[in-house]
Amino acid sequence: xxxxxxxxxxxxxxxxxxxxxxxxxxxxxxxxxxxxxxxxxxxxxxxxxxxxxxxxxxxxxxxxxxxxxxxxxxxxxxxxxxxxxxxxxxxxxxxxxxxxxxxxxxxxxxxxxxxxxxxxxxxxxxxxxxxxxxxxxxxxxxxxxxxxxxxxxxxxxxxxxxxxxxxxxxxxxxxxxxxxxxxxxxxxxxxxxxxxxxxxxxxxxxxxxxxxxxxxxxxxxxxxxxxxxxxxxxxxxxxxxxxxxxxxxxxxxxxxxxxxxxxxxxxxxxx
Amino acid sequence: xxxxxxxxxxxxxxxxxxxxxxxxxxxxxxxxxxxxxxxxxxxxxxxxxxxxxxxxxxxxxxxxxxxxxxxxxxxxxxxxxxxxxxxxxxxxxxxxxxxxxxxxxxxxxxxxxxxxxxxxxxxxxxxxxxxxxxxxxxxxxxxxxxxxxxxxxxxxxxxxxxxxxxxxxxxxxxxxxxxxxxxxxxxxxxxxxxxxxxxxxxxxxxxxxxxxxxxxxxxxxxxxxxxxxxxxxxxxxxxxxxxxxxxxxxxxxxxxxxxxxxxxxxxxxxxxxxxx
Numbered sequence: 001x002x003x004x005x006x007x008x009x010x011x012x013x014x015x016x017x018x019x020x021x022x023x024x025x026x027x028x029x030x031x032x033x034x035x036x037x038x039x040x041x042x043x044x045x046x047x048x049x050x051x052x053x054x055x056x057x058x059x060x061x062x063x064x065x066x067x068x069x070x071x072x073x074x075x076x077x078x079x080x081x082x083x084x085x086x087x088x089x090x091x092x093x094x095x096x097x098x099x100x101x102x103x104x105x106x107x108x109x110x111x112x113x114x115x116x117x118x119x120x121x122x123x124x125x126x127x128x129x130x131x132x133x134x135x136x137x138x139x140x141x142x143x144x145x146x147x148x149x150x151x152x153x154x155x156x157x158x159x160x161x162x163x164x165x166x167x168x169x170x171x172x173x174x175x176x177x178x179x180x181x182x183x184x185x186x187x188x189x190x191x192x193x194x195x196x197x198x199x200x201x202x203x204x205x206x207x208x209x210x211x212x213x214x215x216x217x218x219x220x221x222x223x224x225x226x227x228x229x230x231x232x233x234x235x236x237x238x239x240x241x242x243x244x245x246x247x248x249x250x251x252x253x254x255x256x257x258x259x260x261x262x263x264x265x266x267x268x269x270x271x
Numbered sequence: 272x273x274x275x276x277x278x279x280x281x282x283x284x285x286x287x288x289x290x291x292x293x294x295x296x297x298x299x300x301x302x303x304x305x306x307x308x309x310x311x312x313x314x315x316x317x318x319x320x321x322x323x324x325x326x327x328x329x330x331x332x333x334x335x336x337x338x339x340x341x342x343x344x345x346x347x348x349x350x351x352x353x354x355x356x357x358x359x360x361x362x363x364x365x366x367x368x369x370x371x372x373x374x375x376x377x378x379x380x381x382x383x384x385x386x387x388x389x390x391x392x393x394x395x396x397x398x399x400x401x402x403x404x405x406x407x408x409x410x411x412x413x414x415x416x417x418x419x420x421x422x423x424x425x426x427x428x429x430x431x432x433x434x435x436x437x438x439x440x441x442x443x444x445x446x447x448x449x450x451x452x453x454x455x456x457x458x459x460x461x462x463x464x465x466x467x468x469x470x471x472x473x474x475x476x477x478x479x480x481x482x483x484x485x486x487x488x489x490x491x492x493x494x495x496x497x498x499x500x501x502x503x504x505x506x507x508x509x510x511x512x513x514x515x516x517x518x519x520x521x522x523x524x525x526x527x528x529x530x531x532x533x534x535x536x537x538x539x540x541x542x543x544x545x546x547x
Contacts, residue, residue: 087389093382109304110390
């Protein structure tokens with residue numbers, strides 16, 4: 001990124017650990033995300049992906065280690081970090097009681113977009129996400145894929161340097177999944193913004209991410225470009241083979257009740 | 272492609288935005304934003320305004336008119352219905368505020384709260400905004416109850432300054448009770464439990480106040496409860512401002528401001544638990 005001195009990573013985590021009471025959710029995580037790349041955190045439910053993201057976005061307090069976004073410490077410079085981030089949580093989190101436009105306008109205000117620029121910027125963000133036609137309908141009438149795109153519009157209004165997407169395609173049908181990724185890819189191509197995404201879909205990580213980090217039981221097991229990771233294992237290896245190789249385990253659900261609950265809730269809201 | 276997506280602020284301007292004019296503006300700006308949000312939601316769904324008007328309407332028409340005939344409650348030189356109306360106004364505001372925490376638990380479960388917390392909004396500003404948004408909803412509700420009271424023949428002041436004062440009392444009262452609700456939400460983190468606690472609280476708060484009868488009529492122990500119940504001061508202020516009974520407005524507003532301040536501080540401290 002030209003605005004930043006060379007060598008400042010978009011995200012840098014050093015020795016990051018996080019525990020909920022007895023449960024160690026993230027253990028001694030070291031990770032750097034380069035400016036402008038699409039970086040995927042890949043792992044089953046309960047791997048520690050969401051906890052990592054929540055520390056990075058200032059939602060959880062930093063317990064151990066260091067975390068920086070474009071050089072800003074997430075503990076000491078919370079407000080600066082938040083201005084640099086556009087965040088889309090796992091759940092479908094648009095407010096159903098508001099129209100699409102009102103949903104985006106809310107975030108324009110919360111991010112202090114100057115009054116004169118609000119309207120054109122909101123219109124623009126809605127247009128980029130293909131929601132102009134539906135802008136004045138209540139979000140309650142939107143499909144799951146439309147709500148995701150609305151959330152991307154909300155996250156975009158801030159002109160973030162770092163877009164953080166937590167399981168952006170969970171519960172979406174294949175067509176909606178494709179559309180969401182298309183928009184993210186377009187955005188990245190046009191703006192050069194860095195994208196940090198968590199997913200447990202191997203195929204998505206394989207196709208969409210420049211580099212991926214494999215997480216399992218709170219630890220980062222491998223980092224690299226999908227093709228490099230696969231090539232290192234031998235011809236014809238799939239990402240799933242790579243995961244099995246590094247985690248020494250099958251790629252199965254390890255999530256707690258809360259994960260299951262929120263996934264179900266997302267599915268129900270999409271129903 | 273478009274500029275909305277293109278030009279992100281460089282780090283320096285992020286710094287500038289934080290140290291410049293914006294920092295001081297953030298609290299009023301966030302409060303205004305969240306109050307506006309509440310009005311937008313009300314505009315889209317007005318049914319709640321109607322259903323929530325039923326109970327105060329019954330208190331006024333059934334309870335109020337019956338007790339007016341009994342003449343057992345000494346209310347000085349004002350008719351009982353006039354005495355009762357500000358109490359019911361405060362009660363309907365209390366009901367709205369005390370269940371306000373349900374909304375934040377819903378927002379938590381739906382991921383909305385997480386998104387709000389990742390905006391450059393200090394937690395105290397978010398809570399203050401929510402507190403006054405509850406007040407906005409309570410005030411809109413109060414207008415309906417007030418119109419009903421006037422239709423029933425209650426002598427409400429037309430003085431705009433006194434009406435504004437009543438709105439201020441309602442806002443402060445709703446701020447305190449909604450923060451009480453947010454505090455409980457932060458402690459129990461569960462909608463059903465919050466519903467139960469809210470329901471267990473509303474009636475004692477209502478009966479242990481001067482909403483239905485003067486504090487002087489109460490047994491001593493209840494007088495003490497009423498003395499520590501911010502609802503009593505809200506009702507006293509509303510009654511003094513709207514129907515002109517003798518009121519200690521200075522004390523009333525002082526108690527309400529302090530209570531709202533304590534509520535906002537406590538709820539802000541517990542908001543982090545909801546983010547987890």
